[in-house]
Amino acid sequence: MAGYLIGAVDVLRECRDVEEAVLMLKAIPADLSFILQIADPAEAISLERGTFDARVRDPDDEALVIAVNHFIPPYPPEWSRWVQPPRPHEDDPRYSNMLRLAQSPAYMGHFTPELMQDYLMVPTDDGGGYHNETVYPVIAVPETRTIWLHACEYADWEEVPLASLLG
Numbered sequence: 001m002a003g004y005l006i007g008a009v010d011v012l013r014e015c016r017d018v019e020e021a022v023l024m025l026k027a028i029p030a031d032l033s034f035i036l037q038i039a040d041p042a043e044a045i046s047l048e049r050g051t052f053d054a055r056v057r058d059p060d061d062e063a064l065v066i067a068v069n070h071f072i073p074p075y076p077p078e079w080s081r082w083v084q085p086p087r088p089h090e091d092d093p094r095y096s097n098m099l100r101l102a103q104s105p106a107y108m109g110h111f112t113p114e115l116m117q118d119y120l121m122v123p124t125d126d127g128g129g130y131h132n133e134t135v136y137p138v139i140a141v142p143e144t145r146t147i148w149l150h151a152c153e154y155a156d157w158e159e160v161p162l163a164s165l166l167g
Helices: 002-014 018-027 094-102 113-120
Strands: 034-039 044-049 054-057 138-141 146-150 157-161
Touching (some): 002 018, 018 034, 018 044, 018 054, 094 113, 113 138, 113 146
Antiparallel strands (some): 034 044, 044 054, 138 146, 146 157
């Protein structure tokens, strides 16, 4: 894990765009699986990295990348012996709820950091993705090199400007 963390810092410091970041991250051997969202002003993707392989998952809809803590089907055929399908919607509706909500008239085409904060806090029972095990929702705005972090049950949304750190 330590090698990957150093690699992630290198990616932030050295890569100019999503393509360079993906190439660098795929080249770092992984001793555990991870899911990482990467964005620049032109595109956003989710990198799903198993210990056996990595893939880029394109946006789910209109440049919106929705990620939860499992790989999203369909998987490459060669992954079938390594990756179990996610739990059914009835047991874990987060991903499908978040996609449906993002496509609703209240959100589609209207996202701002503030609206995204509201969106990420819609409970699963109300058609969103937030549940009692949600820990750190993150919002990134590549154009301004700003992120917002929320430590659920500990701190409200905090804006973190990264431009001065990333050059």
